[in-house]
Structures are given as C-alpha cells and as structure tokens.
Amino acid sequence: MTNLLEVSNLHVEFYAKKKTINALRGVSFSLGKEEVLAIVGESGSGKSVTAKSILKLLPPQNAKIVDGSILYKETELTQLSKKEMVKYRGKKIAMVFQDPMTSLNPTMRIGEQIAEGLIVHDKLPKKEVWEKVHRMLKLVGIPEPEYNSRKYPHELSGGMRQRVGIAMALICEPSILIADEPTTALDVSIQAQIIELLKELQPKLNMSIILITHDLGIVANMADRILVMYAGEIVESGTVNEIFYKSRHPYTWGLLQSIPDVDSKKPLKGIDGSPPDLSQLTKGCSFAARCPYVLDVCEEEKPTSFIIDKGHHASCWLNDERAPMVESPLTFKNKEKKIM
Ligand code: ATP
Ligand code: MG
Numbered sequence: 001m002t003n004l005l006e007v008s009n010l011h012v013e014f015y016a017k018k019k020t021i022n023a024l025r026g027v028s029f030s031l032g033k034e035e036v037l038a039i040v041g042e043s044g045s046g047k048s049v050t051a052k053s054i055l056k057l058l059p060p061q062n063a064k065i066v067d068g069s070i071l072y073k074e075t076e077l078t079q080l081s082k083k084e085m086v087k088y089r090g091k092k093i094a095m096v097f098q099d100p101m102t103s104l105n106p107t108m109r110i111g112e113q114i115a116e117g118l119i120v121h122d123k124l125p126k127k128e129v130w131e132k133v134h135r136m137l138k139l140v141g142i143p144e145p146e147y148n149s150r151k152y153p154h155e156l157s158g159g160m161r162q163r164v165g166i167a168m169a170l171i172c173e174p175s176i177l178i179a180d181e182p183t184t185a186l187d188v189s190i191q192a193q194i195i196e197l198l199k200e201l202q203p204k205l206n207m208s209i210i211l212i213t214h215d216l217g218i219v220a221n222m223a224d225r226i227l228v229m230y231a232g233e234i235v236e237s238g239t240v241n242e243i244f245y246k247s248r249h250p251y252t253w254g255l256l257q258s259i260p261d262v263d264s265k266k267p268l269k270g271i272d273g274s275p276p277d278l279s280q281l282t283k284g285c286s287f288a289a290r291c292p293y294v295l296d297v298c299e300e301e302k303p304t305s306f307i308i309d310k311g312h313h314a315s316c317w318l319n320d321e322r323a324p325m326v327e328s329p330l331t332f333k334n335k336e337k338k339i340m
Contacts, residue, residue: 002209004175005031010068012049019279023049025232036209038219041229044275047212051178055095057086091121094169098181100161104153110150110164115201117171140167159190180212217259220286228252231286238312248314250291253328293318293326
C-alpha cells in the first residue's frame with residue numbers, strides 16, 4: 001500500500017496561563033491509499049489536535065507544532081503558508097466535524113454551501129457545479145436533490161445535516177477524509193446510518209479515511225487499522241483484529257471494556273482515574289497511575305514501543321521479556337462477541 005500521509009514524531013504544544021501543555025508528544029503514523037484508519041482514545045488524548053495539525057487548523061495564537069513532520073505525498077504540510085494550505089485543505093484533505101450545525105452556515109442554502117468548494121477550488125461553470133452538487137446530495141442519501149438543495153440547515157434533521165456536512169467535505173473529491181467524531185451529536189440509530197454511509201462511500205470515491213472516535217465499538221466494522229491514543233501519544237497500533245483480539249496494552253483493554261454491550265445488561269466498566277495533567281508530565285509511563293498491572297519500571301522509565309507483530313506495536317513494559325506474564329482480561333469475551 002502506498003502511503004498518502006506520513007506523520008512523524010509530531011510534537012504540539014499549547015500555551016495557557018504561563019503553562020505549556022504538551023498535547024502531542026511524538027505522534028507517528030502513516031495512512032495508506034484507500035485505507036480507513038481509526039484514532040481512538042479518551043477525551044483529551046489528542047485525537048482532534050492530531051487532525052487539526054494535519055489541516056493547519058490549530059489556533060495560531062496559542063498552539064504550535066514544535067517538532068515533527070506531516071508529509072502528504074511529497075509535500076511537507078508543516079512548512080506551507082496559510083495561502084499554500086488552501087490548495088490542500090478541502091481539496092486534497094477534507095474534514096467532517098462533530099456537530100454539523102456549527103460547521104454549516106445557518107443563513108445559506110445547503111446547495112450553495114456545498115457548491116462553494118467547487119467554486120473556490122475547481123472554478124467550474126455554473127451548470128456543471130449544480131449537476132455535481134445534486135449528484136453529491138444523492139450520493140450521501142438526500143432525496144430530491146434539486147428541491148432539498150434549496151433548504152436551509154435548520155430545515156433538516158441532525159442526521160440529514162451531517163449528510164450535508166459529508167457532501168460538503170466530499171464535493172472536491174479529496175483523497176483523505178478526516179471525520180472527527182462525526183456521529184457523537186446524533187441519535188444512536190442515526191449514528192449507525194452515518195457510519196454505514198461513510199463505509200459505503202469510501203470505495204466509491206477511492207478515498208482514505210481517518211475516523212476519530214472515543215467509541216471503539218463503531219470502528220470494528222469500518223476501520224482497517226486502529227491507533228490508540230493516550231495523553232498525547234499513540235500507545236498501541238494495529239489492525240482491527242489485533243486491537244480487538246490481541247491487544248497488548250492495559251489502556252486498550254480498558255477501552256475495550258468500555259464498549260457498550262447491547263446484549264448484556266451489565267453496567268459499563270470505565271477506566272478508573274483520569275488522564276495526567278499534560279503540563280506536568282513526570283518520568284515513566286503516563287498510564288502508570290491508572291494501570292492495574294503497573295510494575296516498578298513503569299514509574300521510572302517510559303516504555304519503548306514494543307513490536308508485537310509486523311504493524312502491531314504497544315508501548316507497555318508488560319511486553320518486555322523480563323516482565324511477568326499478563327494475559328488480556330478480555331480476549332475470551334471479545335472472541336465470543338463476534339464483532340466482525
Ligand atoms: P475529545 O474526545 O474530547 O474530543 P480529543 O482526544 O480530541 O478529546 P484534543 O482536543 O485533541 O482531545 O485535546 C488534547 C489536549 O490538548 C487536551 O487535553 C488539552 O490539554 C489540549 N488542548 C486542546 N485544545 C486546547 C486549547 N485550545 N487550549 C489549550 N489546550 C488545548
Ligand atoms: Mg476531539
């Protein structure tokens with residue numbers, strides 16, 4: 001698989017009230033052509049900051065990429081000026097946001113909003129623009145495109161608005177779509193429809209997708225690979241099967257145990273404790289304070305990224321040959337669950 005995007009050793013800092021917040025600390029990953037990559041992790045783990053870094057959407061007044069590289073094909077995105085980035089954002093790499101109501105303009109008809117991308121980037125003649133807009137509306141499941149394209153965002157349901165958000169992102173046929181919690185603001189039944197839509201569109205449009213979510217449950221049927229983030233780092237990465245069935249990081253085990261199980265009435269088991277203060281990181285593993293399997297070394301030394309298998313990495317000392325043998329507490333349960 002050829003890589004479209006190559007993120008290496010990305011460090012992002014925020015500056016607030018005389019404090020430096022180390023929001024990303026050495027994030028590295030690649031995205032292949034037509035690959036669906038999921039980024040999961042609790043709130044504050046750095047998922048959105050990763051997405052915003054790629055698209056140069058970090059607030060310039062208090063955030064900075066202090067180290068690392070983001071390569072899109074042959075272009076180093078971190079080096080581009082605001083003006084140069086316009087050629088990439090929306091056109092090559094597009095984004096769908098959590099709440100379509102905030103990304104849509106309430107005073108503009110949805111068709112016009114979708115058309116904007118084409119007018120800015122492609123400078124197509126009017127007739128062609130509208131044909132394309134109507135085709136795109138149909139593709140994202142909005143019926144009667146000619147009629148509905150004249151509606152304003154508030155005239156549509158939440159699910160339909162998110163379909164418009166997706167149409168807006170896809171109108172210029174980007175090669176990468178970044179969807180940051182695209183279903184969180186929607187009802188559960190609609191959430192599944194939107195994920196299904198993205199899954200359907202991905203091969204039709206030959207695009208790669210970065211799907212950001214804190215719910216591992218929704219990525220099982222959609223992603224090829226998963227990155228698990230904690231406190232600004234990728235702590236485990238692997239294929240969906242590796243993460244669900246062969247995970248080697250206690251944080252991932254905790255996330256897997258947090259997936260709502262519709263069949264059983266058992267209460268959800270979250271991860272005890274909360275993430276560390278990113279402005280006061282100490283030595284050792286950043287998950288040590290919450291880890292049920294913590295070893296002495298975890299408090300002293302940051303774990304290296306252990307290679308579990310080709311493409312499957314986990315930053316946890318339990319994978320060191322000197323560590324005691326600890327099995328995942330949920331391998332069996334998830335194998336029975338038949339998620340694939
Ligand atoms: P969520 O699931 O809640 O969306 P996330 O994983 O997307 O969480 P990010 O938005 O990437 O989290 O934030 C990562 C960290 O970066 C936060 O914990 C916070 O410390 C810091 N951060 C993000 N945005 C800002 C900001 N505007 N000012 C200061 N710090 C910020
Ligand atoms: Mg976020």
